[in-house]
Each structure stands twice: as structure tokens, then as C-alpha cells.
Amino acid sequence: xxxxxxxxxxxxxxxxxxxxxxxxxxxxxxxxxxxxxxxxxxxxxxxxxxxxxxxxxxxxxxxxxxxxxxxxxxxxxxxxxxxxxxxxxxxxxxxxxxxxxxxxxxxxxxxxx
Amino acid sequence: xxxxxxxxxxxxxxxxxxxxxxxxxxxxxxxxxxxxxxxxxxxxxxxxxxxxxxxxxxxxxxxxxxxxxxxxxxxxxxxxxxxxxxxxxxxxxxxxxxxxxxxxxxxxxxxx
Numbered sequence: 001x002x003x004x005x006x007x008x009x010x011x012x013x014x015x016x017x018x019x020x021x022x023x024x025x026x027x028x029x030x031x032x033x034x035x036x037x038x039x040x041x042x043x044x045x046x047x048x049x050x051x052x053x054x055x056x057x058x059x060x061x062x063x064x065x066x067x068x069x070x071x072x073x074x075x076x077x078x079x080x081x082x083x084x085x086x087x088x089x090x091x092x093x094x095x096x097x098x099x100x101x102x103x104x105x106x107x108x109x110x111x112x113x
Numbered sequence: 114x115x116x117x118x119x120x121x122x123x124x125x126x127x128x129x130x131x132x133x134x135x136x137x138x139x140x141x142x143x144x145x146x147x148x149x150x151x152x153x154x155x156x157x158x159x160x161x162x163x164x165x166x167x168x169x170x171x172x173x174x175x176x177x178x179x180x181x182x183x184x185x186x187x188x189x190x191x192x193x194x195x196x197x198x199x200x201x202x203x204x205x206x207x208x209x210x211x212x213x214x215x216x217x218x219x220x221x222x223x224x225x
Binding site for chain 1: 154158201212215218
């Protein structure tokens with residue numbers, strides 16, 4: 001089974017802190033993604049990566065950065081956390097090609113106080 | 114800009130009944146996904162639909178795609194309590210592998 005693992009399920013951080021959310025997949029997928037999910041807004045793409053060291057902005061990249069130094073790992077960084085970044089963050093991965101399933105991790109609940 | 118609209122957003126149904134969730138999208142896309150999410154959990158992939166007229170079935174759920182009408186349906190047959198969850202459709206945007214635009218989700222509650 002494909003496994004997308006998000007190391008931190010629940011975090012509470014202070015405004016202004018630097019926050020790292022880590023995601024690891026074990027199926028050698030080229031593509032990895034970070035989404036955030038908010039009530040009433042659904043899921044929105046923050047960043048995605050289709051190869052090591054490659055990244056593309058999604059719909060809401062402001063306030064975030066990403067790092068992909070190894071194929072299996074994709075990190076989301078909040079340089080200076082703000083309260084409006086309180087949300088659930090979902091990592092996903094997939095193989096390139098039409099019809100391939102995009103697999104999601106369990107999610108990281110981040111609260112910024 | 115691609116917009117994805119699901120309806121209804123909330124659905125309460127009796128066990129044993131049938132119902133359909135609708136997913137409309139505003140511009141051409143070559144891929145549509147259906148996901149299920151249980152409270153506090155991640156998204157579970159249900160179906161990937163690639164072509165006009167595609168129909169896929171798994172248990173009591175059947176999904177179809179009409180690319181000309183830009184419409185997908187998720188039909189629930191003889192609902193059971195275990196189907197209670199939130200269902201999302203998502204459409205690929207701009208040819209990108211993973212830039213999925215999600216609908217707001219349909220929260221389904223199946224009552225005995």
C-alpha cells in the first residue's frame with residue numbers, strides 16, 4: 001500500500017515562529033503536493049513539486065515555502081507563522097501519468113496562537 | 114479560472130434510499146477524482162474518471178462523467194450508515210498532474 005506520512009499530526013505554535021511540516025512517501029512518486037483545508041473553503045493547493053529540487057506555486061503560496069532535497073520527502077515551511085495559517089495541512093503524492101491516483105497523508109492540524 | 118461546484122453540500126438520508134451528488138466544473142479538464150473523508154481523517158481515493166461517458170462502480174457507489182456537460186455524478190444505492198462521510202470531487206486544472214481544484218464537499222449523513 002502507498003503510504004504518505006506526515007510526521008506531526010497536531011501542532012500548536014506561537015505567532016512569528018518558524019514552522020516545519022514534514023511529509024514522506026514510500027512509493028518513489030515523482031509528484032508531491034501540499035494543500036490546506038479550511039471549513040467552507042475546501043482544499044487549496046499551496047505548492048507542488050514534480051522532481052527533486054523543483055517546486056511550483058499553487059493557488060495560495062503566500063506565507064509559505066517548500067523544500068524537496070530528496071525524492072521521498074517534501075517539507076512545507078511557514079517562515080513566520082500567523083494566526084490565519086491555523087488550518088489542516090494535507091500532503092499528497094502521485095506518479096506522473098493520466099489516471100494515476102493522488103494519495104493523501106493523514107493531515108497535520110496546526111494551530112497558531 | 115476553473116471552478117468546481119458540488120451540490121448538495123449537506124445531505125441527510127435514510128438507510129436503504131438512493132441519492133445522487135452532483136459535481137459541475139467550469140472549464141475543460143481531462144481528469145476528475147472523487148474522494149471520501151471521514152471526520153478528522155485524510156482523503157481516501159474512490160474513483161478516477163478520465164473520459165467522456167466513463168462509469169465506475171465500487172459497492173454502493175457509482176461515479177460517472179459527462180465531459181461535454183462538465184458534470185460528474187456520484188450515485189449512492191441503498192445507503193448504509195457506513196457511507197456517512199464527506200465526499201469531494203476534484204478536477205485537474207491547467208494540465209498539471211496535481212493542481213486539483215476541489216469542490217467544497219458534500220457532507221452525507223445516513224440515518225437508520
